[in-house]
Every structure is written in C-alpha cells, then in structure tokens.
Amino acid sequence: MSGNTMRWTPQDWPIACAMIPFAPVQDAGPAAWARDLGQVAAAGFDAVDPTDSWLRLADLDDAGRARFVAICRDLGLTVPAISTSRRSVIDPVQGDDHLAYCHRVIDCAADLGAGHVSFGLFGPLSDAQRAALWFWTEPGVTNPDDPATRALAVARIRDLGRHAADRGIQVALEMYEDTYLGTASDAVAFVTDVDLPSVRLNIDIGNLIRLHRPVQPWAEMIALCAPFAGYWHVKNYYRMTDPSGVILSHPAPMMGGTINWRAAINIALDLGFSSPFLVEHYGGDGLGVCAENRDYIRRILAQRRTLP
Incomplete structure (x- = not known):
C-alpha cells in the first residue's frame, strides 16, 4: 500500500499528536494513559500516535490494549x-529483541486498524545526551561503517516490510543522524536497496537541521527524499551560524523555523504524498506547539487547489 484508499480533505487528513511531551507510562496503568490522552484530546486532536517512548502498546496484554482502545474511543x-x-x-546487544518487537508493532498496528508504523536505526541515548539540555548537541550511537552490518539492516528491514505488506501496513524509515538513514542520499540509497513498495521514508529532516554541525540545506533534502515519503514526522528548529563558525539550534514552531514547511509539504503533495502526518516538538509547551503545528498544516492543505 502507498497511501490512503480514499481522498482525504484538509479537514480530515490524519494529523497525529506525538506523545513525546509526556513522561513514560508503561507501568502506570490506564488512569495515567487516560490523563495524558485527555490532554491531547482537549488540545483539539482527533488522532494520536502512541509513541513507544511513552507507551509500548505492542507489549500490552489483550486486556490492556482493549482498555487503551476504549480510552481513545471515548476521547474521540x-x-x-x-x-x-x-x-x-x-x-549490537538488543538487535534480535528489537526485531521481534518491531514485528509485534506491525501486528499491533494491523489489529488496531492503524495503517502505518515508523522504525529507525538510531540507538539509545548516551549518558552525555541524557545530561544535556538538548540531546542532539552531544554525540550519540553511530551505525558502523561496515558493509556487512548495513546489509543486515537492509535484510531485517526487508523482513519487516514483507510482514507489513502481508498485514496491510506501510513502513516508514526515520531519517536520523549517523545512521544508514543519516543523510538524504544515504536514506534514498537505503530504501532503494530494501526495494519494497511497503517500505518508504519518514523524511524527518528536523532531526538533521537541528544538528550543531554543517548539514545539507533542507530544500535539497526534500527534493531528494520527497519522492519516497511515507508517514511523516514534522517539526522545525531555528538554526543559527555565528561568524566564528559556531552552529546553534533551538526548537521552533513549524511556521517559524529554518525549514519552509509550506514549500516542503507542497513539494511532497505534488508528488502524490498521501500518508498521515505526526507533529512533534521538544521543550516548552510541546503539546501546545504541536496543536499550532496541526492547524498550520491544515491551512496549507486547505490552500491547495487539489489533493492527492
């Protein structure tokens, strides 16, 4: 599958709220899930992505998953x-376990009627990243410059993609620094090597624009990656370069940061993009900024003459 089976309007295009503004609730129980999801609904959202840093839905038992579904239904x-x-x-330590987990995520998504999953090749935060104000200002885990490991990554993602196709699910691979999806050209090469219609790119270029190092201009990344776009995480950053060469970044609302999201989204739509969006934001009132970003996307969609 490559997108929605019926045309969405600007008003009903799925724009999900990420749960990254909320603390993990895996062991907190349904009352905590309902508290956080209630805030999402109160912010005007009608869709949510139960990001697994908040809740590993695929690891709940049948009763817990049914309770989660009921809470979402009651909140609309x-x-x-x-x-x-x-x-x-x-x-290198948990790869086999993570592969099994990702297969469970695919089955969970299919059972819930969700059409998309997002996977990445980025590792756990380092101690320095956890201690930093913004984790992306410190170096993290790097995918090895090793053809055999990259080939393993391709093979395992292809395995997930075949499973996803069998269940009617679309996989999106998240772009992230220092991984095999860490630049626009690397991401395109990787998804091309996987070579399955059920596997596309999550062109989360905000992950790259925020880096305190030279990066490819956002417009060039979009031009390369938009033809492969699937489920899409969107966020923005202010990116500043001092005359001395120091590069700094800070989270920004989509409309106000370095990436021109109106242009980026329109380029993707012109190429037939027809997957849901996920709005994200770090710092401050993350939920409030996500709600503003949702409304901004809907204005962009409404101002187009046609949609895919």
Whole structure:
C-alpha cells in the first residue's frame, strides 16, 4: 500500500499528536494513559500516535490494549500510526529483541486498524545526551561503517516490510543522524536497496537541521527524499551560524523555523504524498506547539487547489 484508499480533505487528513511531551507510562496503568490522552484530546486532536517512548502498546496484554482502545474511543481519538524510538534492529546487544518487537508493532498496528508504523536505526541515548539540555548537541550511537552490518539492516528491514505488506501496513524509515538513514542520499540509497513498495521514508529532516554541525540545506533534502515519503514526522528548529563558525539550534514552531514547511509539504503533495502526518516538538509547551503545528498544516492543505 502507498497511501490512503480514499481522498482525504484538509479537514480530515490524519494529523497525529506525538506523545513525546509526556513522561513514560508503561507501568502506570490506564488512569495515567487516560490523563495524558485527555490532554491531547482537549488540545483539539482527533488522532494520536502512541509513541513507544511513552507507551509500548505492542507489549500490552489483550486486556490492556482493549482498555487503551476504549480510552481513545471515548476521547474521540484515532490511531493512524505507531512510531518506535531507539529500537534499532541492528543494535549490537538488543538487535534480535528489537526485531521481534518491531514485528509485534506491525501486528499491533494491523489489529488496531492503524495503517502505518515508523522504525529507525538510531540507538539509545548516551549518558552525555541524557545530561544535556538538548540531546542532539552531544554525540550519540553511530551505525558502523561496515558493509556487512548495513546489509543486515537492509535484510531485517526487508523482513519487516514483507510482514507489513502481508498485514496491510506501510513502513516508514526515520531519517536520523549517523545512521544508514543519516543523510538524504544515504536514506534514498537505503530504501532503494530494501526495494519494497511497503517500505518508504519518514523524511524527518528536523532531526538533521537541528544538528550543531554543517548539514545539507533542507530544500535539497526534500527534493531528494520527497519522492519516497511515507508517514511523516514534522517539526522545525531555528538554526543559527555565528561568524566564528559556531552552529546553534533551538526548537521552533513549524511556521517559524529554518525549514519552509509550506514549500516542503507542497513539494511532497505534488508528488502524490498521501500518508498521515505526526507533529512533534521538544521543550516548552510541546503539546501546545504541536496543536499550532496541526492547524498550520491544515491551512496549507486547505490552500491547495487539489489533493492527492
């Protein structure tokens, strides 16, 4: 599958809220899930991605999953997708476990009627990253410059993609620094090597624009990656370069940061993009900024003459 089977309008295009503004609730129980999801609904969202840094939905038992579904239904929230975070299938210690987990995520998404999952090859935060104000200012885990490991990554993602196709699910691979999806050209090469219609790119270029190092201009990344776009995490950053060469970044609302999201989204739509969006934001009132970003995307969609 490559997108929605019926045309969405600007008003009902799925725009999910990420749960990264909330603390993990895996062991907190349904009352905590309902508290956080209630805030999402109160912010005007009708869709949520139960990001697994908040809740590993695929690891709940049948009763827990049914309770989660009931809470979402009562709040008027749909689940168009499930995103994973730091569950790399080539992690040197937990790669096999993460692969099995990602298969469970695919089955969970299919059982819930979610059409999309997002996987990445980025590893756990380092001690320095956890101690930093913004984790991306410190170096993290790097995928090895090793053809055999990259080939393993391709093979395992292809395995997931075949399973996803069998269950009617679309996989999106998240772009992230220092992974095999860490630049636009690397991401395109990787998804091309996987070579399955059920596997596309999550062109989360905000992950790259925020880096305190030279990066490719956002417009060039979009031009390369938009033809491969699937489920899409969107966020923005202010990016500043001092005359001395020092590069700094800070989270920004989508409309105000370095990336021109109106242009980026329109380029993707012109190429037939027809997957849900996920709005994210770090710092401050993350939920409030996500709600503003949702409304901004809807204005962009409404101002187009036609949609895919």
